[in-house]
Amino acid sequence: MKVTEKLTQAHEDGKAPATFSFEFFTPKTSQGVQNLYDRMDRMYDLNPLFIDITWNAGGRLGTLTTEMVNVTTTVLGLETCMHLTCTNMKLETIDKALDSAFQCGCQNILALRGDPPLDGSESTGVFRYAKDLIRHIKSRYGNHFCIGVAGYPEGHPEESDLDKTIEYLKQKQDAGGDFIVTQMFYDVDLFISWCKKCRAAGITIPIIPGIMPISTYAAFFRRAQWCKIHLPDHFFERLEPIKEDDSKVRDEGVKLVAEMCAKLLQSGCVNHLHFYTMNLEKSTIMVLRELNLVSKQQLVGMDTRPWRRSLNPTRSEESVRPIFWSNRKFSYIQRTSNWDEFPNGRWGDSRSPAFGSLELCDHELIRHTPKKALSLWGLPTNIQTLADLTVRYLNGDLNCLPWSDSKVTHEIDLIKDDLIDLNRRGVLTVNSQASINCCPSSDKVHGWGPNDGYVYQKQYLEFLIPSNRLDDLVDEIGTINKESGYNILTFYSIGQEGEFTSNARSSSTINAVTWGCFPGKEVVQSTIVEKISFMAWKDEFFSILKKWISLFRKDTDPGREDAISFIESLVNDATLVNIVDNDYVGEPNTRIFNVLRKLFPIAE
Incomplete structure (x- = not known):
């Protein structure tokens, strides 16, 4: 404007x-x-x-x-x-x-x-x-x-x-x-x-x-x-x-x-x-x-999405986004710029030959110098030290992680203790959101869009676990779904070079995980979970880990070689998993955590 x-x-x-x-x-x-x-x-x-x-x-x-x-x-x-x-x-x-x-x-x-x-x-x-x-x-x-x-x-x-x-x-x-x-x-x-x-x-x-x-x-x-x-x-x-x-x-x-x-x-x-x-x-x-201007001033033309709308005219009507890039807005917009420019307001066209390609400049994967990266994240040498780093981020003591550009917000408060608990158990959390049922859109933490509506969210959790524990997780999800009578929990999983696994009904299934209802409008479906964009995000996530390794300098602490070995083991032997709890009413914000607590007990 x-x-x-x-x-x-x-x-x-x-x-x-x-x-x-x-x-x-x-x-x-x-x-x-x-x-x-x-x-x-x-x-x-x-x-x-x-x-x-x-x-x-x-x-x-x-x-x-x-x-x-x-x-x-x-x-x-x-x-x-x-x-x-x-x-x-x-x-x-x-x-x-x-x-x-x-x-x-x-x-x-x-x-x-x-x-x-x-x-x-x-x-x-x-x-x-x-x-x-x-x-x-x-x-x-x-x-x-x-x-x-x-x-x-x-x-x-x-x-x-x-x-x-x-x-x-x-x-x-x-x-x-x-x-x-x-x-x-x-x-x-x-x-x-x-x-x-x-x-x-x-x-x-x-x-x-x-x-x-x-x-x-x-x-x-x-x-x-x-x-x-x-x-x-x-x-x-x-x-x-x-x-x-x-x-x-x-x-x-x-x-x-x-x-x-x-x-x-x-x-x-x-x-x-x-x-x-x-x-x-x-x-x-x-x-x-x-001057008392910070608290009173409101942005003219406030956006109606839970993200700030791109002003590029070819993307101005973008109405749906995959949740995977919620903490990485820079790489999301840049890497999807050639996905046929979001035709018809959709999040992208998988038929495009450019869809999913990973053509990011190095500085866009981790936007910090080696010295800054070392001061922020040190040299993690095992899953516990990396989990401790994630806990510091969840507590607001770190403004970013290698895979997250953004500082944590109060949106995680509903599940913050559970996220910290999972990391203590060796489950490295990457992205998450709490379930929200009929929250006023004017709510200062979870609200978005016009003030006269209501917003909804399914609980979503993305995390990294050892590949040899994936079968146990899939079996546990299967048991819960059988007892529920339908896929109350849906998941995607894949390693760097591994086989994609999911219990979604088809490869083209799109699962809305955030939406809003406003007077006089159709339901606004704002963020989704979907296979093809998850595969593209997987490429980026593991590339981030590789980029992190390249920042470990030879003149740093002796722990450099141990840190390289550990991060390489994540790249080669870990699986990226996301789970959506499709019941955002009956048992909010507990089911996914209970599954993972059962499989990953705290070491005595």
Whole structure:
């Protein structure tokens, strides 16, 4: 959705007192990019109206911005605005960037001139000014893109006459600019005065103030000097005495910036705040909390699925997902991008020749460096040490596991103790969900979709066990199903190279494990268990284990060889199993655990 449309929806009839957005810059390393994706996804839970990504500022590749916009829009489902500069830029590069944004579903561009050549020479780019770039975008894409432009409340380093900068800003609006994002500032009175001058000059598009949180005194002073902005006396009075204590500076800086933002909002000149995060989150979040915006702000156009919807137009109607990738949204979207793009709203077409292929780059299997992986997960040398690692994850002491990108949520609270118990018994749990019968869709933990419905879940458990114990498990499931009179428990199992085993009625059986009922709508079937996607997930899971082995470095502890031997034994001798309890009413959240407790007693 366009930024201007989101602003209008958010503020119509005084619906929201204030909204906000975040800017991120492109990191210099691959690992930095992966870590930033995690931060972006986490900060998006605060419900910003949008995020924007700078144009290759410090990036390692000329295409890094477009790659990141593609990921944030398509994989993470974040409303994204792409910066695009034109100074020293070839027309081919500009058009490739615009086409990439168009194809992935991005609808917002911040059109900038960019910094001139350092040697003082003229730009070699095809466009000299931002207004020329705006006209080009309009000529190629019409009104598809919502175009943002830069504003300078205290003048531009190359133009000291404030009236002239406002005149230039008006020209960018007349060329097709739809909204303004300003340079950072700390003098609210100067900003308010500038806004009034802009309106008097005929500038009518939304003005969004750029807010720079204060993290350290040195950074605060350096950025102000670099941008040549005025610092009010009371900022110095409150920060100078504590400038050697970064913690105190940040706390006081939060108060100062929050006071500044509150005055801005009270002035009536603006109703939206754009935070320059510098790829950090703490200071920005502290300011939002101080302003009471974090708890009150709600994302406009809230999704109706228990996952964030991809903004890629070819996947926007995706309505069903296999549960196997619930904790690995990055690899799920990327590896399924060629599964015939989810025709007819289905989760994929098994007839496609691309279906199920494993073509993931190495960093997408485990998005951590060897050093980081070692600090997170150590060197597990037996099933108990790996189970202990999983228990730490379940308790919230670890944010991720090799096979899980996401931090554990309160959704597991209903079965958390049982999951921990299974791991203590040597059953390594990989993925799970509790059974839910007719939970209000407004529930803060298990709810999803519109607030006037009810959601349901079957208990699901995915785990790893020694292959030589599979027959015992199958026999026990068979006994329970015979007593029940039908397949109350259905399962899939397979090892790395083993034979697929299941008691499902046919290979094409699709079992819904999450669904919702809402007034005036068909039943929404959101997550499923299904053979072909399970086989694809099996390939990925065992590839993750192999990738983990490759991260064990020779210069680590002597336990490296033992850890390699142990993980290799999992790859070669373990079986991946999932079980669905189809009775989500009669015996919720106990039947599957009781089966496994019987087969895997705690060692004396």
